[in-house]
Amino acid sequence: MSSVMDDFFTEKKQPIEAYLKAALAGPVNKLLEAMRYSLEAGGKRLRPVLVMAAYQACLPIGEAPCHDLVLPFAAALEMIHTYSLIHDDLPAMDNDDLRRGKPTSHKVFGEAAAILAGDALLTEAFSIMAQTKFPGHEALLLTVIADIAAASGAFGMAGGQWLDLEAEGKHISAAELENLHRHKTGCLIEVSVTTGAKLAGASGSSLEAMVTYGRSIGLAFQIADDILDVEGGAEAMGKNTGGDARKHKSTYPGLLGLAASKAKAGALKQQAIDALQPFGERGESLRQIAEYIVTRNS
Numbered sequence: 001m002s003s004v005m006d007d008f009f010t011e012k013k014q015p016i017e018a019y020l021k022a023a024l025a026g027p028v029n030k031l032l033e034a035m036r037y038s039l040e041a042g043g044k045r046l047r048p049v050l051v052m053a054a055y056q057a058c059l060p061i062g063e064a065p066c067h068d069l070v071l072p073f074a075a076a077l078e079m080i081h082t083y084s085l086i087h088d089d090l091p092a093m094d095n096d097d098l099r100r101g102k103p104t105s106h107k108v109f110g111e112a113a114a115i116l117a118g119d120a121l122l123t124e125a126f127s128i129m130a131q132t133k134f135p136g137h138e139a140l141l142l143t144v145i146a147d148i149a150a151a152s153g154a155f156g157m158a159g160g161q162w163l164d165l166e167a168e169g170k171h172i173s174a175a176e177l178e179n180l181h182r183h184k185t186g187c188l189i190e191v192s193v194t195t196g197a198k199l200a201g202a203s204g205s206s207l208e209a210m211v212t213y214g215r216s217i218g219l220a221f222q223i224a225d226d227i228l229d230v231e232g233g234a235e236a237m238g239k240n241t242g243g244d245a246r247k248h249k250s251t252y253p254g255l256l257g258l259a260a261s262k263a264k265a266g267a268l269k270q271q272a273i274d275a276l277q278p279f280g281e282r283g284e285s286l287r288q289i290a291e292y293i294v295t296r297n298s
Contacts, residue, residue, distance in 0.1 A: 005296070012053070016052070019071045020075050030109065038117065041102055045078055046189070046192075048075060050214075050289065053289060054200070055070045057200075058279075070199050073132070073144065073199065076126070079121045080125045089104040129148070140198065140199070144198050157185075168248050177250050178219065181222040181252075186221070190211065190215050191214070192214070193217075194210055194211060212275040213275040216275065217268070224293055
């Protein structure tokens with residue numbers, strides 16, 4: 001499964017990689033170098049691939065895809081995700097030395113450059129989205145940009161990271177942990193799915209199905225991450241493992257145990273796959289991604 005999915009992501013992310021490279025083309029300076037360092041460090045590009053896969057699943061049958069419309073949003077979500085990783089790794093946050101098998105940004109460029117690189121990636125993401133043209137559908141573009149802002153900010157990913165920091169060293173309930181995970185990780189994954197769906201014109205029951213899918217895999221992804229921090233190897237993960245326990249973080253394995261955590265991730269995966277039934281073969285890429293999320297080793 002792993003090698004098959006590696007090939008899957010390699011194929012799907014090629015246009016995204018090209019777009020990201022072009023987006024940060026310009027005169028070489030330390031800030032751009034720091035931005036590129038983290039953005040080009042590798043990774044599956046899960047969030048932009050989800051944008052593309054949801055777009056293709058929801059596009060009306062027979063309608064040709066418009067890559068000039070969807071690629072800027074896919075790339076922007078990867079920029080937002082990368083900014084969050086740069087800031088999460090800082091000494092004031094998770095204080096990590098490795099990310100994707102390489103020294104973290106602040107270890108290479110210093111804390112000030114890392115902070116600014118994250119700030120600039122976040123800002124460039126919204127600049128790219130705001131410049132996207134879709135004549136006659138400007139209100140839709142504004143709606144999608146607002147969705148992404150909400151998923152990234154105080155009521156989404158950033159708010160979830162704050163909840164994570166507040167929960168360190170404390171005992172929290174299963175409901176509180178789920179709320180933390182749904183915000184810290186789930187919001188950006190869910191909005192990646194709904195962004196692609198909305199850009200393809202999805203509404204009503206089709207959009208509701210995509211919301212269910214995105215919400216389910218968003219939580220499953222973070223549970224799988226928690227499990228990998230216990231069972232995964234540092235070489236495969238590209239970062240030091242066991243950090244959650246050392247930092248006394250609240251996790252599903254810590255609260256429920258490994259067996260129950262794996263069962264919950266599996267149930268969420270099935271819920272996501274069930275939501276894709278109305279899309280038939282058009283949802284196959286999304287099904288594969290759901291399977292990958294709970295079986296990956298990195």
